[in-house]
Amino acid sequence: MEWRGRRGSRNIEDRRGMGGGGRGAGIGGAGVIVVLLLGWFLGVDVTPLLQGQPGGSAVAPTEMTAEDRAMGEFVSVTLADTEEVWAALFRTQLGREYRPATLVLFKGYTQSGCGGASEATGPFYCPADRKVYLDTGFFTVLEERLGAGGDFAAAYVVAHEIGHHVQNELGILGETTRLRQQVGEVESNEISVRVELMADCLAGVWAHEAAARFGSIERGDIEEAMNAAAQIGDDTLQREAGRRPMPDSFTHGSSEQRMRWFLAGQNSGQIENCDTFAAARL
Template sequence: MKLRGVRRSRNIEDRRRSGGGGLKISGLGLLAVLAISYFTGVDVTALLDGGGTTYEGELTPAEEKSADFSAAVLGTTETVWTGIFRDQLGEAYVPPKLVLFSGATASPCGGASGATGPFYCPADEKAYLDTAFFATLQQQLGAKGDFAAAYVIAHEVAHHVQNEIGILPQVNRLRQSASQVESNALTVRLELQADCLSGVYARNVEGLLEPGDIDEALNAARRIGDDYLQSRAGRVPQPHTFTHGTSEQRSRWFARGFETGDVNDCDTFGAERL
């Protein structure tokens, strides 16, 4: 991904110098959090080899590079979604903040940690990312490349897009009165729509993609499918426990969004086939 000269977003909240920050789970969080955990239902210790590290003081050059990369990618999402909201939805886009942390931090939706993976909290309209997840994505899950990492950020921003257009609150209300299996099924549709919206973003990143970038994103989508993660953790995949969709579903919906670039083609809730 060509990020040299790209505007860096100012909507970055860097907590990596301040350490953990206490893990408090509010009642609102339990109901509203999207639980955008890439490791839901699997043995996270088998994947993370001990989790993240709490930084104190100055950050290393590699850590600074991760923050700069995140700010650049977030800046591209702001440009893209501002245009899409204007041209396709006739609305103004209000971007989210991206919280960078190490090891653990707190959010209104509950504790954020390296074990939960990146997630979006609708209560404060912020996405949370332990930048160590980039290394986990490449080294542990085999999703290499800068656009694989960009896809992770774009996916969380896509949840903010869902929140902005009212889909996320509707689904959260339905989940509160649903059984666990029904709630999981709703969450899968929500996650696949976010994958599709990530594809829409990728389609509209004019002039910034390089050869192989889309393949990197598709591979990342496959590597964080519920069936793949459960199998990798030594479990027989249990579809009724899925909360994000299979590897095939995640990559296919991303591809659909990329092929059309149209938000209206991401209606996973009206789709007969997921």
């Protein structure tokens, strides 16, 4: 992905130099990964486990490395691309105005409008404050532990979370949140899977338009995104955590589903093709 020297977004809130979290004590490296994976696919904040004490958090200032700065620039450029793409697509496909999200960069731990944000929660979008929260250390885990390296794999993660913002702009998140509160756990998980697969599809729509608009997507980039989608499927993460995949517990979709819905958006470039709630088969 060609991103260096290109325009960055003004909607970045960088909290990485403010402190707010050290890494966990008392759990070995492999144990930390298992805890992280459990947190990601169960949708729970396992920060207390990583920090070794209930509700504890360190607040030491965080040193910014050259890698941190480069990753911040990369995320800023990717976010700017999503802003331009979605502003155009909202006009041409929906006849309405797109209001961009803010993306918060942090290291270790910070507060969001939806509660605590930590390396254990993974990247997420908070509809309460319309912000994406991202600890760029997730990209390191994605590459080194999950085998999903590459800059476009990281761009896919950003585009997926912005996909949730698009859903929020369209009123989908509010409606699905209301529905999930009225049903049991299995039905709630099914709704969650449809929400997440739609965000994957919207990330694909962004990739389609970004290729045409910026010419920034290179050979192999789509394969990187597909690999990332595969590596963070619920079934794959459950196996990584030493558990047998249990579809009723899925909240994001299987690896196959995540790849297929990303391609549905990437091949068509049409928002209407991402309606997972109208799909008979996920």
